[in-house]
Amino acid sequence: MTNLFSTPAQTDFDLWVKLKQARIEAVLDQILPSAQTLPTDLHSAMRYSILGGGKRVRALLCYAAAELYCPQSSSTNITITDIAACALELIHAYSLVHDDMPCMDNDDLRRGKPSCHKQYDDATALLVGDALQSLAFSILSKTDLTNNAQQQLLMLNLLANASGSQGMAGGQAIDLAAVGKPLTQDKLETMHRLKTGALIEVAVLLGANSAIYSANPNNKDSLALRVFAGNIGLAFQVVDDILDVEADSNTLGKTTGKDAENNKPTYVTLLGLMQAKAYAQQLHTEALLALTPFSEQAQRLQQLANFIMNRSF
Amino acid sequence: MTNLFSTPAQTDFDLWVKLKQARIEAVLDQILPSAQTLPTDLHSAMRYSILGGGKRVRALLCYAAAELYCPQSSSTNITITDIAACALELIHAYSLVHDDMPCMDNDDLRRGKPSCHKQYDDATALLVGDALQSLAFSILSKTDLTNNAQQQLLMLNLLANASGSQGMAGGQAIDLAAVGKPLTQDKLETMHRLKTGALIEVAVLLGANSAIYSANPNNKDSLALRVFAGNIGLAFQVVDDILDVEADSNTLGKTTGKDAENNKPTYVTLLGLMQAKAYAQQLHTEALLALTPFSEQAQRLQQLANFIMNRSF
Numbered sequence: 001m002t003n004l005f006s007t008p009a010q011t012d013f014d015l016w017v018k019l020k021q022a023r024i025e026a027v028l029d030q031i032l033p034s035a036q037t038l039p040t041d042l043h044s045a046m047r048y049s050i051l052g053g054g055k056r057v058r059a060l061l062c063y064a065a066a067e068l069y070c071p072q073s074s075s076t077n078i079t080i081t082d083i084a085a086c087a088l089e090l091i092h093a094y095s096l097v098h099d100d101m102p103c104m105d106n107d108d109l110r111r112g113k114p115s116c117h118k119q120y121d122d123a124t125a126l127l128v129g130d131a132l133q134s135l136a137f138s139i140l141s142k143t144d145l146t147n148n149a150q151q152q153l154l155m156l157n158l159l160a161n162a163s164g165s166q167g168m169a170g171g172q173a174i175d176l177a178a179v180g181k182p183l184t185q186d187k188l189e190t191m192h193r194l195k196t197g198a199l200i201e202v203a204v205l206l207g208a209n210s211a212i213y214s215a216n217p218n219n220k221d222s223l224a225l226r227v228f229a230g231n232i233g234l235a236f237q238v239v240d241d242i243l244d245v246e247a248d249s250n251t252l253g254k255t256t257g258k259d260a261e262n263n264k265p266t267y268v269t270l271l272g273l274m275q276a277k278a279y280a281q282q283l284h285t286e287a288l289l290a291l292t293p294f295s296e297q298a299q300r301l302q303q304l305a306n307f308i309m310n311r312s313f
Numbered sequence: 314m315t316n317l318f319s320t321p322a323q324t325d326f327d328l329w330v331k332l333k334q335a336r337i338e339a340v341l342d343q344i345l346p347s348a349q350t351l352p353t354d355l356h357s358a359m360r361y362s363i364l365g366g367g368k369r370v371r372a373l374l375c376y377a378a379a380e381l382y383c384p385q386s387s388s389t390n391i392t393i394t395d396i397a398a399c400a401l402e403l404i405h406a407y408s409l410v411h412d413d414m415p416c417m418d419n420d421d422l423r424r425g426k427p428s429c430h431k432q433y434d435d436a437t438a439l440l441v442g443d444a445l446q447s448l449a450f451s452i453l454s455k456t457d458l459t460n461n462a463q464q465q466l467l468m469l470n471l472l473a474n475a476s477g478s479q480g481m482a483g484g485q486a487i488d489l490a491a492v493g494k495p496l497t498q499d500k501l502e503t504m505h506r507l508k509t510g511a512l513i514e515v516a517v518l519l520g521a522n523s524a525i526y527s528a529n530p531n532n533k534d535s536l537a538l539r540v541f542a543g544n545i546g547l548a549f550q551v552v553d554d555i556l557d558v559e560a561d562s563n564t565l566g567k568t569t570g571k572d573a574e575n576n577k578p579t580y581v582t583l584l585g586l587m588q589a590k591a592y593a594q595q596l597h598t599e600a601l602l603a604l605t606p607f608s609e610q611a612q613r614l615q616q617l618a619n620f621i622m623n624r625s626f
Contacts, residue, residue: 033478033479037479038483038487038503039478039483039486039487039490041486041490042478042482042483042486043478046478094443095443098439098443101439103434103435103436103439104436104439121416122416123416123417123489124486124489126411126414126416126417126439127411127478127482127485127486127489129443130407130408130411130442130443130446130476130482131477131478131482131483133443133446133447134446134473134474134476134477134478134480134482135473135477135478137450137469137472137473138470138473138474138477141454141466141469141470141473142466142470143463143466143467143470149462149463149465149466150456150462152462152466153454153455153456153462153465153466153469154456156450156454156466156469157451157454157455157456159450160447160448160450160451160454161447161451163443163447164444164447164448164451165346165352165355165356165359165440165444165447165448166346166350167447169355169440169443169444169447170351170352170355170444172440173352173354173355173437173440174351174352176436176437176440177352177354190351
């Protein structure tokens, strides 16, 4: 993405993204059982499903939120922020594996490769998702990870709630029930606030909590971060709906046009393309506004908000 | 089960089982989101899948192990032992819901009722399992549950590891890969030690840890409990294989004869019926032997070991 006309800040951000993406890949590689560990088929399918791809938006948000409170080093020690970022990506990857299955979205392509159930089989995909979820809670509950067990518990609790029936899984259930039915913008928003928003919000909160684990972020900070994350999470989804119409499968790494084909309500079908773009822009503006109290420490979060808006994949 | 010839100890045990089963049912009922909470379909399917049935063997083992260290009250306060017992039953229930799905064992009957995917649909069953798993980690990570966050983290970590790719989900993967193939007794044992044994072992450990949460059980105790749980977990499975041949579907509340139909290796196909019974007896004896150091506090665990051996359902 770097070119001759990039500003120094943009170049710096592009590099930061690449370094963090490489870091999360390396930590995930180390945390996942090797493909030689029994049961080898399951472990190789788990590695297939999470390594080697993805924008890592949730991990990036986690790292960027940690930088609000504490400069992040590039040391080779695995930190609690790394583990939180991995746990988020494990939960996200499990949801994609299950979401792609024939009984859900029946999608053959993910991150430019055959989806897990196509590469292996349905039963393996089911178990891969189940085991990735367990692994997220396993790595974040290690008793020697921090010297603040109370803070670790809080982070586990935030993650579990964001993943469950009143978070991500609940959003999937609303999504399923909505297929083929007209939805109001309010209902579509509720669905997305759970389905993708809950995990994006918790990514920001876990990042912040991981960096100041001697105390919670104060209430004012937490509220501002929730507003930021809520808006950016929704903007992410609106952009997703726009890309599903405008991008091609090769660029996106997943099948495009699926929403229309599956008769799923989207922001584009609800608002039209122009209005959907304007709405994404409005959410983006509100997200940035919420960061005002943090001044320059919020630079990474601002850049990430721009990145989420301007992505073409 | 009580009759004129029951000993007082047996009558007392039967009552204890009924009281604990009723208690776990009541606590689960309270912990699960109501069927009126959005998304209502998902919550009613979750409640359908875990309430109103099951022997609650894992919860009973958890309560019995807690009694090794601390007499359990029947107070109306929900204790950390109750929460650990619920978390175990949530993980167990999620595994049954996913295991019954068409891409796994394709079983239409569970606990005497249509299994979750038959009562609802495959996509709902997938999400029910996913959300039940999240809920287990959510309830056990509540920050106001105990005043010993370190001990709670340890319990979460034990549960997550027992559930994941090197525990229960890993055992399922080995089970799947074994269909139609001859297995040695060693390999069958490895599969069961993961598939059912890991969660049964952790039920005993969580119970013990919940009762002495000012300190870990000492190493000698932990080792003895692992030996007890390992043997009783395997005995449970051997008895399951025997019941799959000998019991009828009505008594068992699930389809019998499925193992042979699915060409699955079992202790009965491997050893024959008589030898399988002798092996269950041997495991039972070894389990009881491991309890020797605990003297009379281990009465409930001993009785549960007998209960697991003599059950007809």
